Amino acid sequence: MSRIRAAFWDPSGARYSIPTYPWQMAPPHLLTLRQLAARGLRPAGQGVQAQILWRSRRYRAPGGVRAAYLYDVRFALPKRTPSPAQLAALDKANTARRTCPTCLRDAGYVLPRHLGTCLDCAEERAA
Known part of the structure; x- marks a missing residue:
């Protein structure tokens, strides 16, 4: 050793x-x-x-x-299995994290917190 x-x-x-x-x-x-x-x-x-x-x-x-x-x-x-209500709550929370507050569409990814919007809206705002 x-x-x-x-x-x-x-x-x-x-x-x-x-x-x-x-x-x-x-x-x-x-x-x-x-x-x-x-x-x-x-x-x-x-x-x-x-x-x-x-x-x-x-x-x-x-x-x-x-x-x-x-x-x-x-x-x-x-491991514990989540209940249907817990799965629904997680789905709702993740949908909220992906929805852009500016254009109100699902970006398909979690929005960057430092931008607060989707990348397309942030790019339009910067231009």
Whole structure:
């Protein structure tokens, strides 16, 4: 194991207060939120069970160290399905975000907040 990976190896949680693993070395039953979502699961109220730490020069994380939090798949539950009323409310809200207040047509995309109108109306106003 390299020195960098050894610095983040703490399965007992003595150093980082929760079990910590280097990149790609976590047990298979611990998954990130995205991995749970890909399987159609949700954490179901459980707290963070462990974390993965790795060094990154790409992002301006404190100390150049990034973290991914892990949840136990054994305690996860299936995702909730929205009710028809919730789906209708979401559809109505998304339609409002796509409707231009100037020309009153559905732009087909979410309007930029800094413009407040569709791109065509903003272009006409700028010209």
